[in-house]
Amino acid sequence: MLDQSKKDKITSDLLGSIRLNYSFMIWMAFLVTSFSICIYAYITQLQNGLAVTGLGDYVSWGIYIANFVFFVATSLIGMLISAVLGLSGAKWAAPLARIAEIIALAFAAVAGLVIVSDMGRPERLIYVFIHARIQSPILWDVTVVTMYVLISALLLYLPLIPDLKICHDKLVKIPNYLRNFYKILSLNWNGSLEQEKIILQSTRILAILIVPVALAIHTVTSWLFASTTRVGWDSTIFGPYFVTGAFVSGCAAVIIAMFFYRNNYKLKDYITEKHFDKMGKLLVLVSLVYLYFNLNEFMVPGYKMKKGDAVHIHDLFAGSHALLFWSVQIFGLVIPILLLLFKKMRKPLPMLVIALFVLFGAWFKRYIIVVPTMEHPFLPIQNVPLNFRIYTPTLTESLITLAPIILVLIIITILSKLFPIIPVQETIDHLEESN
């Protein structure tokens, strides 16, 4: 058995982050201020219409949609870490499960808002429900993303219940309303065997359920493109291509979050170099799979060079999008894979840098998927202004794209300030088991 003093140390270490300090205040003030500026940009879009963007009748989907795909992609990591690794008994990932679930929930929930910012008439959002046509992939997307948000929220909440009780018991200095908040959310948890069994079983069922739902959200998102006949989207491997890409950006997001939580919340004993090492290896694995799908996606049409494909591939490989395309592939995929093969690179700081490259690369990869295809329709673009042929995002549009990213940071920060970011009860239980 673990002695009481060790238990108390773990509890106080892990609950240590639940307090308001200056660095949190400054960080939140910064986030809220930038978010307000972005909201102002959105208000100008509401007033003047989507004309404030660089979009036109040909490139009618731009960085909003790229951002949406990025958000759905990144949210998939919740499934990979808490379900796939959890169910396969990879115990090392247990301390990271909550971080992954928070990222999953934040990105998936905000993805819905991203899509609203792209709508010409956002006030008619309700029509999607009252006039729903089930033939449309948008309906499928709405259904599975909603399901994913719900299951992710439950997967975050259920394992949290024992910790909420601990929060209520141990955090004596916090205001009363907050203690009551923990008390209500902990649902009279008393740690009995029966209660533990219920949580264990429901978490297990949810962890199994979330696998097909997570695969569905990104597969369906890929079908928003693959269900059209357009060159560059008309691909049968778009589903797995998107899903494998999703794990790459999700892993990178978790690594970045791990780094900052570890340093700012003083969790060096709990998120150890071993975790970075393992996450580094996981990132290599998923990146290699993604690279393989990239090879298929570009090599096969590139070899045949059918008329439409030829224009598209030429544009990516040597044309106006070549710089971005090769940067994304090399700095966002190939070099990170090579670097992470070395043990020295799988340390926290180098991994932070690599993960940032991978995450930025992942965002621009979505841009590469969405925009060039729209610039090459089947019939020539004629008798329209130049800005209809070449898409350049405007400042307003970029700010509106930034808004959901800031919102995710706000949500992740607040959740990590309300709840212990490393499962307390689980950490204690694991130590007891290993002893």
Next chain:
Amino acid sequence: MSEKEESPKKKSRREFLQDVGIVGVGSILAGSAIFAGINYDKKKKLGDRIKVLTAENELLEIDKNDATKVGKFKSQDLTFLQKQGREGIPGKRWVMVIDLSKCRNARKCMNACQGAHHLRPEQHHINVLKMQESKNTPPYYMPKPCQHCDNPPCVAVCPVDATFKRPDGIVLIDNERCIGCRFCIAACPYSARVFNWTEPLLNEDDKDKTYNVELNVPQRKGTVSKCLFSADRLRDGKLPYCVSACPNGVYYFGDENEDAVTNGTTKETVRLKKLLEENAGYRLMPELGTQPRVYYLPAKGKSYPFQDADKPEAEEHI
């Protein structure tokens, strides 16, 4: 006895009073009837005949005095227009044939269309493209409206039934319903759809107009717009705006069920099947399986030369 003698006397008085009553009421009724009659006659002489447009779009002529005002309506009722717009014109299967050998890029079709649908200069329901297939094949002008596919990819992807296929073959967009997701624009292989990125051109003038889904006017900010085969004109038994505006005999328009199409310039009506057979008619990108309702006749023996100035743009797409 005296009682017996008195009773007929009393009776006759009662009778008299009764008679007076009947005559009185009767004459008042008769008088007022005559008075009303005279008045009615007078009014009839003074009254004008007026024209009344019914909800079924029938123009009736009635006496002004027979009309009772029951309320003030806008020129046409939205619910009626929406219903009519979704039902289409019974028994018809509209079809268009574009003779590429006649087109010389006069763009009268584009102007007529943009005028009718209150579009901005860069918004094209119909767009005359400069085309060239390969280096050694000649360039030609190709007017490109919406193809009104029988298997429309745009309709399949619409999440809210804003764009729909009518039994008469026309694909319309209801901008009262459209949420502006632009999935239909992404799905259309013919680039036939445009979006109202900003406040539409004539919205200030159109603000009191009832929305007509068969004309898509007033246009609405944040919604998609597209070629409608001029469904409003077809309802009046007229040819589409572009077809009538063409000075060069490029367009034929008609009903597949009747196997007859009429040339918008010459007004000559010919058999659809015969026209397609004799001129090797084809459809755009048949490999996509969209089943367009627009047929093209190849630019064989062009009536007008392709302008040198347009050649670079045509070559761009090779």
